[in-house]
Amino acid sequence: MSLVGLGIDVGGTKIKGICMDEEGRVLAEANVATGNGSCEEEVLGNLFTVIDTLLNAGGATSIGIGCAGPVDPILQIAAVAPNIAFLRNYPLGRVVEGRYGIPTRIENDVKVAALGELYFGQGMRVQDFVLVTLGTGIGGTIVHEGKLLRGVGNAAGEIGHLTLERFGPQCGCGKQGCYEALASGTAIRRSFLYALGRGRHSKLSILPSEEIDAVKIAEAAREGDRLAIEVFEVSAFYTGLALSYLVGLLNPQRIIIGGGMSAALDLMWEKIQDTLTLHTMDYPLRQVEVVPSGLGNRAGVLGAAMMSIRTIRPENR
């Protein structure tokens, strides 16, 4: 019997899914809006729509789901998913498996993205790498000797919450000065608006603040806007610093940069490399290569589908 896996990524704004065969060929794709994250019925309804569409297209022998926040891989429980409030200690894997009768596995979204890189992306033929996802938040996953490094509670690799400034800005996790609070898309927007409020000039000054986001700031930076360039440089500095800790601690062969903000890596590349060079010991520095992800926002669904195919064997049931 040939194996077909569904890979689903339950995100704060979108639920994305693909249907994949065991050779890694994508047979179908489906995307819908997540809906109101506090409403279990609405989000599950949208999730089931994606799964139904994919099952109609290609059937499935297994389902893999990536979702934000810590996930217990044994109990198949999503502990806390930011932006999807009802997924708190929620047995998402069992709910989906109960409805469809298809073996289902859930995993943290950054971990499935790292599996996507391992199977299909910049992590192929690389035994030791770290995936760093730069977006509205900052996530990370360590792959050691070809396997996910999980830690005792499956929370290893959360580099977004390393403290890089003792008295830095408040982070969503409750601490202050986290890498994420200093360098994410959200942090870039906040520093930019703060500087405008303090009288700094930018070509975006004419826009109402709610229309200004990291994407618009990146466009302005490419057009030479001084303030926009500065806030990206500050973010890039903290990324370089965080990467220097990873290189010093783990001696990886590669660091893969993914996430929505990787589209603005051109604005940050030089500063990231300069900072990394300045703060890293020569020996591990010479061995590491920093590369952008080539999979974009599909790393998660690709990894989730192949994870389900490789870890769930229908004959074992």
Ligand SMILES: [Zn+2]
């Ligand atoms: Zn934090």
